[in-house]
Amino acid sequence: MTGPRWAMTVDTRLCVACKACVLACKAENAVPDGFCRDWLVEETRGEFPELHAQNRSERCNHCSEPPCVDACPTGASHVAGGGAVLVTHDKCTGCKACIAACPYDARYVHPGGWVDKCTFCLHRAQRGDQPACVSVCPTYCLDFGDLGDPDSVVSHKLRERRFKVLHPETGCGPNVYFLE
Amino acid sequence: MAYTRREFIRIAGAGAGAAAVGSGLASRWWGADGDPVPDPGTDGDRVVPSFCELCFWKCGILCHVKDGRVTKIVGNPKHPLSRGRLCPRGTGGTGLLYDPDRLKKPLLRVNGRGGQSFREVEWPEALDRVADGLKALRDKHGPEALALYTHGYGGSWFKHLLRAYGSANVAAPSYAQCRGPREAGFRLTFGQGVGSPENTDMENARCITLLGSHLGENMHNTQVQDFALALSRGAGLVVVDPRFSVAAGKADHWLPIKPGTDLALLLAWIHVILAEGLYDHEYVEKYAVGLDKLREHVADKTPEWAYAATTLPPEKIVETARFLAGARPASLVHPGRHVTWYGDDTQRTRAVAILNALLGSWGRRGGFFLPAQLPLPKYPYTHYGTEPKPPADVAKGHNYPFADETIASGVCEASIPGTADYDIKGWLVYGTNLMLALPEPEKTKQAIQALDFIAVVDVLPAEITGWADVVLPESTYLERCDELDAPPWRVPFAAVRQPVVEPMYDSKPGWWIAREIAHRVGLADYFPWKDSVEYAMQRAHAAGLDCDVMKRDGVVVGAPAAITIEDGVEPAFDTPSGKIELYSQALADAGFDPLPEFTPPEEPPPGMFRLLFGRSPVHTFGRTTNNRFLSQVMSSNELWLNRRAADELGLADGEQVVVVNQDEVRSEPLALRATQRIRSDCVYLVHGYGHDAPGLRFARGRGANDTRLVTRTKIDPLMGGTGMNVNFVRVERRQP
Amino acid sequence: MTGNLEVVTTRHNAAIDPVLSAWGWEIPVYLFLGGLVAGLLILGAGYELLHPDRPRSRALRAMPFAALGLLSLGMLALFLDLAHKLHVYRFYLAFRWTSPMSWGSWILLLVYPVAFLHGVGSLTAGQRETLLARRALAPLLRPLLRWADRARRAVLKTSVVAGLGLGLYTGLLLGTLAARPQWNTAVLGPLFLASGLSTGAAFLLLFRLDEREHDFVVRWDVGAILVELLLLGAMLLGFAAGDRSAQHALYHLMGGPWTSAFWSLVVFAGLLVPLAMELIGRRRRLPLAALAPALILAGGFALRWVLLVAGQASSFREFP
């Protein structure tokens, strides 16, 4: 296969749940008020004082087998370059089948009538920039890159670290990896 | 197995193979209009570098402007404090700039102070009114009767105005309500405070110890970056906090200490480190005095002794002492920042300083670097006249010998007639919301009512503006140029704040307001510059900096300097002995404990909890809680209460509760967060909520205001800091 | 919050959080009407195919036109649900075989001419005369009638197939959305088809059928209800035997928020009571003949409504 295979890694050991990624995404992508393309999940397990916390900056997983694309009747939801899953606004009817199909609830109806979600900031990737959330993150816990390139940061991290994806049982093949 | 349905449809579809092929063709063929990558188009047609003012850290930013509107703010990669990244608040400057509730015109009060009724006026009338107030004050009480409260970088013009006017009563709540004790404690020990930005070399630390300092929630950008860099390089982390903070969630050792007993833990750590000889012998020998006295002092401060006070198991105390000593000298016991907790704060931070001295971390890589600074010559202006009277920030008969800045709460008290050596009769307030920042807000109101005159310069109709005679609307940091920023740091640099867009409404930049007032009270000579840009560039030019580069990049970075002993700098200690003072003769001479002594704090009465507060990463105090952009990720505070304690009270997670303090002051209602993440003897909430100013149309009525519950403080006898973690509350279900 | 897990999230997207509610009343209405129309087509065409020489009541003859009207109402509901109504034509610029929504839009397009032809062929001689008397209609109608009559059996068969497709599709639409554990069951397609048959039958029973038609429809209805009960049982057993997310789906209907609606409206009032009434009614003609069909219709709608909202609320996430 040629071309990149975009993926993101989130180092949950470093993430401080500050939400800079959420706000930077909103600013970069003019995400309408009240909606977000990425979000924070802060989990605490255990019993005081034996507690364990995990912070995750979550977003669309740009699944390798994206059920949202399968469910879309118009082709608006599609797999674009590098495996990123995008929505073409003027093909979207707002039927919401893709929303119901996404196990991660990563999508929402944009007030403009189309379904919106994380684009992996492909408009930035195209010119060699990192996604807005990655480039703002003050803990350097987000990385974005090409899984097909063994020398990319994401490839390195996935070789070196223990990681998980969210709900692998759905079989969607998520491409956002949480380093533990 | 879960995903059978999807397989089914795929197989069924594939079975109809022709249909499958057809569908592929069809959607591609019919969909001839293609799938372009969507571009949100938020890149500016102009990008202006500047520095941030959403808090006091002053990170470099790049502001994208499109069709005259700021579309987004990103980090300036060239600026040493941001390195291209921002904390969550930094992105939110647009939420302030375009806040529909901004002050838009000068206001004059029409009836009683605090009544919130004003009439809009033009600038000349407002400025004349301020000038009349100042002239009358000078004539009647002398210039020292005027006080300036200022917090924020635009305040420099007003500080200058006050010195020219003849008053030394310049105060900020960021001293006696914040980092004052730490500065005093470190100055007493190392002859130097840690300043802001702090000279911690966290990035290179091999072990970090945090007492309270909740990095990650406390979001000073560079610190959080350094913290994360250290962790990613495998640094150890010890977090001492009654609450399972974000940082505690990353710690090798979380010590859920009983609030107010950190000094006991610190003394026990010192005990273990001395007893086991884990300290840096050579360093202490060379640089420090008083080791023997210290050794003697902590001989009985055993881990078992500390256990009784702190509730931390002795084994854990020993283990963590060895853990943090094992990483020395790159072992940083963080000095903290907001340390006005229990009134023993200078002594506690002195224990932190002593511990760092034993680890040999001051001046060392991975400890505290010895900062470098770009020297900026002053803009040439008329010299100030005679020395003003010393500030009236200490009540009659009191003395805080180790205070090195003016005590804001003291200046407030001095406004209540007869309290201090002389009365303060007028206030200028710049960029500080004293109603939320000073403890005992009823006292603040009493003080204001006694004033002849009060003017407030702000960007928002914050609570304090409701008490002003004159309200002057300042332009936000994105609309103005201020003083250059060249703090002591690991690399010397100077940054410029540049106007990104024209001032909105009838707002004016601080430099202009200060100059206009100066002109009206006969101090024009002190403000000879054309405007702040000319002022800033004159200084930059005089320092030999390239002004074009500064304007283009927003910052000029000097040559890297040697900043640690490893780099070859010899540390100098500005103490009486010229050495690190483990034992402080100065303290002994002033009648204080020369070595920190622990006194157990008062216990909360049965059924009550100690009230603790802190930061949210997305907000700065109450100054951003009206910021609608930032509020999208947090729009109210919650009351953290231990889950079991909540169960015992029959309170459920998420329900609305009211907090009532020992003086029966009731909080605004807020949601309960019943959580494992806090001890059961204290409750916690984020400071900055519970606004009641009617003009803050968004923030008003959201969450609870901790300041109203701080109806008592414990004053630090060394430097006058107001220990605020000394209030007790009970938690009640909100009555409908 | 489950057990010792505490979860805090910043995501509060409208209609997504805290539980998905992207689809409102429009979708169950559409699914219900779609199923009903499927039932009408299958039963109407089936009866004629099985008993080609029996006379048929006016009601049964008019059925295909009623089906067309009901289907249009359903499609209107679907249209109202679209967030970008002007883009509705996009459904017909693509056929996406992995998307039941796409199948559905094309099936709907197929059902219209089939049902129309089915209806035209069912017109009584009298009706035909009245229509042909209109000068404007005659030139078009005459060849159409001739063709519809000649191809009658083929039309009827197509009608059954279209009905089966439509009925199954209303279930598969949800059933393929495996992201929702509540819908992630093989039962949904046949269940909605059976329910479609039953509601179609019930709808017919509201009108004046002749004796034999009535018996035919009731027999099929009883059968459909029995199948439905079996399938619902299989669905619950399947959830019970499933993983954590399936357990969560089960909980919704057994103890959770939709338990009472499911058991009282769907199972008891919508299936068991009308079943009993129909079984008794076969022997003794009961007063209130319209009650059982009305209950079935309400139950059929309730089934779709409960499964739609519970399905949206079911999730793989560990926190509800």
Ligand SMILES: Nc1nc2c(c(=O)[nH]1)N[C@H]1C(S)=C(S)[C@@H](COP(=O)(O)OP(=O)(O)OC[C@H]3O[C@@H](n4cnc5c(=O)[nH]c(N)nc54)[C@H](O)[C@@H]3O)O[C@H]1N2
């Ligand atoms: N996002 C954001 N960041 C900020 C600010 C902001 O407003 N917003 N403000 C900035 C300013 S000016 C300051 S001063 C700093 C303040 O930030 P810090 O200096 O970190 O503030 P503290 O009050 O020390 O920290 C509060 C923490 O101390 C814990 N604590 C309370 N009592 C005790 C105790 O007795 N012992 C111990 N060990 N821990 C205790 C609380 O549980 C809480 O986790 O933050 C700065 N950073």
Ligand SMILES: Nc1nc2c(c(=O)[nH]1)N[C@H]1C(S)=C(S)[C@@H](COP(=O)(O)OP(=O)(O)OC[C@H]3O[C@@H](n4cnc5c(=O)[nH]c(N)nc54)[C@H](O)[C@@H]3O)O[C@H]1N2
């Ligand atoms: N109860 C309680 N009290 C505390 C604390 C606490 O945690 N709890 N924390 C203490 C600490 S650590 C500190 S540092 C202090 C901080 O106290 P303050 O510095 O007073 O902080 P804020 O309350 O945010 O007030 C900032 C004010 O400045 C205004 N402002 C913002 N930008 C500008 C500008 O560009 N120009 C002008 N003119 N005004 C502007 C805002 O509208 C707001 O009114 O509070 C202390 N007091």
Ligand code: SF4
């Ligand atoms: S910006 Fe980075 S550290 Fe902050 S919440 Fe997002 S991923 Fe976590």
Ligand code: SF4
């Ligand atoms: S996370 Fe959801 S929206 Fe994103 S590709 Fe996967 S299924 Fe589609």
Ligand code: SF4
């Ligand atoms: S809402 Fe838009 S993107 Fe989603 S399935 Fe429907 S047409 Fe496709």
Ligand code: SF4
């Ligand atoms: S990659 Fe871009 S669109 Fe996706 S969450 Fe990050 S900033 Fe938002």
Ligand code: SF4
């Ligand atoms: S730390 Fe955040 S709010 Fe403070 S100056 Fe830096 S970016 Fe701005």
Ligand SMILES: [Mo]
């Ligand atoms: Mo502070």
